[in-house]
Amino acid sequence: MGEISSDVIRGYNDTIILFLLLDSPSYGYEISKKIKSISEEKYLIKETTLYSAFTRMEKNGYIESYTQNSESGKKRTYYRITDQGRSYYREKCEEWNLTKEVIEHFITEGGENGNS
Amino acid sequence: METLKNYLESMFASLPNTVEVLKAKEELYTMMEDKYNELIAEGKPENEAVGIVISEFGNLDEVAESIGIGQMLQEYTYVDRNQIPSEEAEEYVQQYSQHRFWIGLGVMLLIFSPMSIIITSMARIGAFEVIGVAFFFLMIAAGVGIIVFTSINMSKWKYLDEQLCCIDYATANQLKLEKEAHRADKALLLTIGIALCILSVVPVILFSSLFKNFVFTEGIGPALIFVFVGIGVMMIIFAGGRETAINKLLALNDAHTVSGSYRKGQDMPDSYINPGIAGFMKSYWTIITCVYLIWSFLTFDWHITWIIWPVAAIAKTVIWNIWGAREE
Structure with missing residues (x-):
């Protein structure tokens, strides 16, 4: 097992980011760091992927951005989840449960032949 | 980093x-x-x-x-822009700054020229006065010659105006640093230049109270006015040269250039939404000066006409606020 293929996980980047914003606003690097630690270093999100997700979700109204100086005095863009974002997150969770259930039927520990 | x-x-x-x-x-x-x-x-x-x-x-x-x-x-239709290599940009800055020096020198000679007539006329001898007049024309010829020559010399950079050009990120950065580094020099030259112009009358006042000899009061004193003003004006002309050249190069990059790494600086010319207004604003101060002079000479109300300047300055800000094209 190497890295997760980015094609597979792409549809769930939004879900992952929204999850991390549920409790409190955050900024780019902090989110990528949390993704890395929560996934036990199995998923490293690329900076470009993260930024694209931010802009896309902001356009869709799921998150809002604002600038604020961090503790170190550096100007940073923070993101905060909106109510619309929360309901989208719930939708995505249900969608995942369904997906997982469906795919589960086709996954086997059996090896090459699959339907042993 | x-x-x-x-x-x-x-x-x-x-x-x-x-x-x-x-x-x-x-x-x-x-x-x-x-x-x-x-x-x-x-x-x-x-x-x-x-x-x-x-x-x-x-x-x-x-x-x-x-x-x-x-x-x-x-x-993206790639508009072919002539990218100016950094050595060439550097050469342009160098040469433009020299060009300004020569222009300054030429203007200085023109200002100096009446001096020879003033001094030689002190002698009250015909032959001397002829030499004075000859020097007067010689200096004018030299001054004009220098200005013409350096302008012709600069014409090889005309392509900066005629073609679409751009500079890359590294060059832009380097130029910005250079501009910063020369800020103090420029301010110093400008200050001394202006101070010389203002102080030019001091020798006349001083000499007329110190000396009774008319060679000093009528000759050297007034002649020194031209020396002071000449050197002062030369310094003023030379002072802004490097910065003007750098600003011109930096202004080559705009929203259409690829390798976008440049943002409008504060001292770039203002831009306006309406092209008509943009044209008017380009010659704004020239127009105001004309209005000021015409009004003043027609009425001779010099004590009132100065009001044009503060009013014009405020009007400019108002126009900018209404029609100015801002960068978000």
């Missing part, structure tokens, strides 16, 4: 210079910087940290897609 910045610049080199792109670049840089700092804090050597950050950076096509310029990227 420089490496990361350069890497990002080269990645963005093919994207147009828009607000979205600049914002994306800034954001991505912050993320890279955060990551880099943390890796360094963990004790990673600099090279390794840079390597990790770059390898985890990802692909810019994705970003282009999400900020809505993916389409643009494909359709």
